[in-house]
Amino acid sequence: MEESLVPIYIRDLEYYIDDGNVILLVEATLFKVHRSMLMKDESVFCGMFSLPSENNFESSGASTIPVERSSMDGQSDESPIRLPEITASQFRALLWSLYALPADLVATAETQPQEHRFIDLATISHKYQFITMEKWALNTLVALYIHQGCAYDMLDRLTAVAVMCDYKPLLDIVLGQWRRSIGEGFGLLNAAEVFQRHGLHDLLGLTYLALLRKKRHEWPADNKHVIRLLNGYYNLVQECSSLPNTPPHFEHATTCTSAPRCGENWRKTWKRVIIEIHTGKLGKAAQVYRFDLPGQFSLALSVFQAIVDDSIPEHGGLDKMVKECRLNALDATRTKAKDVQGNLITYFSDL
Numbered sequence: 001m002e003e004s005l006v007p008i009y010i011r012d013l014e015y016y017i018d019d020g021n022v023i024l025l026v027e028a029t030l031f032k033v034h035r036s037m038l039m040k041d042e043s044v045f046c047g048m049f050s051l052p053s054e055n056n057f058e059s060s061g062a063s064t065i066p067v068e069r070s071s072m073d074g075q076s077d078e079s080p081i082r083l084p085e086i087t088a089s090q091f092r093a094l095l096w097s098l099y100a101l102p103a104d105l106v107a108t109a110e111t112q113p114q115e116h117r118f119i120d121l122a123t124i125s126h127k128y129q130f131i132t133m134e135k136w137a138l139n140t141l142v143a144l145y146i147h148q149g150c151a152y153d154m155l156d157r158l159t160a161v162a163v164m165c166d167y168k169p170l171l172d173i174v175l176g177q178w179r180r181s182i183g184e185g186f187g188l189l190n191a192a193e194v195f196q197r198h199g200l201h202d203l204l205g206l207t208y209l210a211l212l213r214k215k216r217h218e219w220p221a222d223n224k225h226v227i228r229l230l231n232g233y234y235n236l237v238q239e240c241s242s243l244p245n246t247p248p249h250f251e252h253a254t255t256c257t258s259a260p261r262c263g264e265n266w267r268k269t270w271k272r273v274i275i276e277i278h279t280g281k282l283g284k285a286a287q288v289y290r291f292d293l294p295g296q297f298s299l300a301l302s303v304f305q306a307i308v309d310d311s312i313p314e315h316g317g318l319d320k321m322v323k324e325c326r327l328n329a330l331d332a333t334r335t336k337a338k339d340v341q342g343n344l345i346t347y348f349s350d351l
Helices: 044-050 090-101 102-109 114-128 131-145 152-165 168-183 189-198 201-212 223-243 259-279 295-308 322-341
Strands: 010-016 021-026 031-035 057-060 065-066
Touching: 010 090, 031 090, 044 065, 057 295, 090 114, 114 131, 114 152, 131 152, 131 168, 131 189, 152 168, 168 189, 168 201, 189 201, 201 223, 201 322, 223 259, 223 295, 259 295, 259 322, 295 322
Parallel strands: 010 031
Antiparallel strands: 021 031, 057 065
16 A cells, blocks of 8 residues: 655744644744734734634635634644645744844844845735734835835835735835836836736836837747737827827816917917927937837927926917916826826737
8 A cells, every 4th residue: 555645844943932822834834833922913813713613714804814724723733724825934024023022123124134024024914914013014115215226136026015015105116116127128028027917007008118119139029918019019109190180188278368269379389399209300319219109298298398488489379378278288288198108008909
């Protein structure tokens, strides 16, 4: 007869505590800790330890946490409570935060090499609803990076935890760094995968636009991305071609004496500026790609702002519009430019 295969688990070197009263298995590592420590902050463990269950899911609030246990689980190495869908590193980070002395917590929070620990801590705290611990971990990450960027290889993990926890201060930091990276044309293929994975569609659109500026052999090899890029190129060129005849709509001011004439002056000005952008008449420094719709809007916005500020000569008929209408047209252009950038991914369709 063949011998049955018995799984081999190892005891954690630091958090297999002799006087602990519950044994948990994470990946292939056994942890023996105190139930009371895990029940702090009204976490999911409160329900896990108080309600008898067998091979089920523990629910607490909005979260449903998978656990596998019977009434005898957690009392021996042979029958631990299994915690799936987390890593031993993440659970170790949680236990460190629960058992460490306050002075050690403060000292570690000020040390950037510990960033992986705080990402793990924020991740598992969010999953098991250690609300206070989650906020502390996220604030610590913000403090580490608010004045200096993180290493590029950390961006994916930081993005994942910022999106998962929906924590705007950290998300603003990582997205700002991603935008700088896209602007420099660095790591675009990896960035596209990260944004696709985390549903960051506005940045995915900007990444595809940056890839269009690259040579064809620098595009991703994945057919899915290639199809999107080709469709994006076609759709953007079509949109840019129609741009001279589609000025942003604005509301006329109450002081405007003739909305039809004012609107006509705006259409003339818009068309003249866009045609000058397309034909390169604004100079080499103002040249943009024929598919760069956000770039053309950005350049047009700069020209209109300069006209309104009397920094450059008037184009078309803007000077014949009352000041309030000129400002409204400028605001409409600014809003449209923001909408175009935010919805850029819609031009890069799969079909």
